[in-house]
Amino acid sequence: MSDLTGELIDNRYLLQRQIASGGMATIYAGLDTRLDRPVAVKIMHAHLANDEAFVSRFIKEAKATAALSHPNIVSIQDQGWNEGGPPAVFLVMELVEGSTLRDYLNENGSLTVEQTLQLITPVLSALSAAHRIGIIHRDIKPENILISKDGRIKVADFGLARNIAMGQTMTAESSVVLGSVSYLSPEQVQRGVADARSDIYAIGIVLFEMLTGDKPYSGETPIQIAYRHVNDRIPNIQTINSAIPASVAELVYEVTAPNPDQRPKDAEELLSKLKEIQAKIDPKRRQMSLELDLPPVVSKKSKRGKVSVTSAFGGIKEKTSQLISSKPININKPEDSIRTKKR
Template sequence: MSDLTGELIDGRYQLLRQMAAGGMATIYEAVDTRLDRKVAVKIMHPHLAQDEQFVERFIREAKASAALSHPNIVSVQDQGWNQNGTPAVFLVMEMVEGHTLREYLNEQGSLSVANGIQFLLPVLSALAAAHKVGIVHRDIKPENILISKEGRIKIADFGLAKGPLLGTTMTAESSVILGSVSYLSPEQVQRGIADARSDVYSAGITAFEIFTGEKPFAGDEPIQIAYMHVNERVPLMSTKKTGIPAELDQLIQRATNSDPDGRPKDAGEFHAALSAIAQSLDPNQKQMSLELDIPIAPMRPASKKPSRRERARAEKEKTVSLKKNREDSNELPEKGEPTKRETTAQIKKRKKISKRVRRNRFIAAGLAISLGIFGWYALVGPGSRVVVPSIVGATENQALSALSPLGLTLVISEKRFDEEVGDGQIIESDPAGGGKVDAGGQVKAIISKGPERYVIPMLVGLTPEAAVNLLAKSPIKVGELKEVFNDRTPKGFVISSSPAQGEKVKRDATVDILVSKGVETLDVVSYVGKSADQALNELTEAGFDVETIDQFSESVLAGAVISQVPSGGAPLPKGEKIALTISKGSQFVFIPNVFSLTEAKARAALTDLELKVVVKKIGAKKVKSVTNIAPKVGTKVKRGSTVTITVG
């Protein structure tokens, strides 16, 4: 989105500078020219303004916040469409000058138990007010919790809120995409549904991070983190950091229960339980009704005694009055006293007054010196230094937009990999946000290159030595080199790698390599003269491709192996073809004696010998038997020859 700094929105809101930018909108610091006050104006990106669903979400955020009146919720003051100038859908909110809880945690790390409870109670108080009227935030995370310079904690961004006051909600898919996966409850991930207990879960995860300085789950991809929220139990905080009170540990464990029924029913119940723990840890601490997380020191009551300046002024006036009286006394002496001469009492009185005058002069000189030092400090000294805004998480262009109006220069001192900060975003700055630098000075920044990942190169077909040398060019370690038989990859070359080619891995990841031992060979024995069934079973089980050929043999019994190619006695590659010639027995048979047998039995006996049968019938008997056979009984003939039988 182009920078709209300088634009007058809706004829009322003068945009001064960009404060933040996200995937949906950009937030500007602005002046309400009608009421002459600073405000924050949130302007939707133009390409999203064409999407009714996103516009609906934008308007819903205004309705959600406007429906709530609570000191710990950022108030929404206006919403509309910019009709004059650049078309824009905008939202006007109160200006909260300060920083986010995320920035605070990035700087401070984990907080003490007492400070952490101070941060949590205002958040839960605000959520309790929302839950009381049926509004669910659905996106509680440190980025949406603001801390003003006055110490007030406020919840912002009700853009994902749902409730009866807000109409329909977004789809489950949109909610999961728009919400921060590290803080989503299991039911939001699985079913896209949310109620007050879902906010309790998100607040519990935020509390876990406040007290331990880290999130309960971490992963390379958002889907991995979402999977862990659904399938794993959030650990006890005491496993991450010592010194956590047992009752607090159990409360956060209960708030982050995977089962919604096991959590506090809403933020009000969560707030009451946490308040009770705070009271038990420090019984003397008074609980603040307005939930100011960083208590502001009360102003000292005005003193009834006159101030030092007032006393000095009074003394000066008194001194002038006494001096005038003394001069008048010298000019007009009383009768009987010498002219222009002072008595001993008058001299003592003058000396006493002179000390006071001298003291007043010292005070005046001191004030003048103090004013001079203060002027030097504010105008040309250290007091003239510029306060650096927080640019952590911003892109280089966004950081330039924030620093340039202040006359500061951005210097990229380093580019570094980071597992949490996205590519192109600023990890840290020097000075950090809130620090000071000379006018026209430089702000050094370290920019993220995103998560450090390396692509597995193609190793298939290389020798192991070449594969190891190729991996050595990246910070990747070689794991197990394993050799296996393979009938496709030649011996001594890489078959595959794990992880496979093209996958992205972290620094010092281990890659296992599978190397081919070539085709497996087996010793084969000769089966000539042995049973064909034995040869087939054993050779097939060993992995060979067996081919059989049937053939008549006058010397080898039927069913035995006549010959084998290749012959046994030498190793053969597994899967090789082996041809077996199997005996069908003798080619010749002798004509059997079938006289006096019925036609059916005689035909069966001859057919078994692979002879063809021709039948001649004579006579009129009902049951006929063989009376003649040709060739005659005992004749040697080839299988397949024709035999004629006469029945009658």
């Protein structure tokens, strides 16, 4: 897809610079010229924009996701078809400035149990809000968990354009899926279907990676990784790190069960289990909502010139009770949606 930097989309959104490009779309940092505010604009690739069924589903799910209003969800602000310029199906989203969980894992390898529980709580809060109204994410992974420079956790890409049959995905879109297949549930791989329990499985894989620093399975192709999700059992993480509390290890083992009936039914149930574990691990901890994420700290620059995600955890023990305001954000390293150039 040609670079559309400098184009005015829908006579309103000025595309200022390309943030990322994936197999389905290119993301631009832009300016809403009507309201004079920064936005992220997702432009679908032409081969998908010409698929009427895909576009219809994309618009339907964008409208459904726009109904979500939650401090830990990247908000959708507009969608449409560009007229009077380059043909483009577009989606306008909140622009989040900071980094991703993937960036943190790349820099640090793993998180402590305390950091893991602190970070995953707002993610589950966001998923709970979605599951309550029947919206499934379908693509939970570290690249879609954003950490703003003021500590806010945001989940991006709720259910948008993810209903691609696995057979098609493994061929024409294999480069897209390589980054996502590590988090796909067995039922998504085998039957191409997903419900709230599929999101729970993905959360389990993310927890596994956060606590160990590695994904449970690796492979050179998406097929190899998908095969293992279907045919192997993800190990109990205590066999990898015996210092992880048994209650945490057992929960991760439960949520990654191959049979969806053996997992928590939705994010609300998982969040309840997680809070029980937190209370047992630290009975004296202050009882408060953790949905407003990590404590705000002075931003540090990493060697790559980005906001260091490590700094977001700097005051976690002392300042977790502080409320954090949500500021516009500029994603530096996304995957297919508001992030990465390569899956």
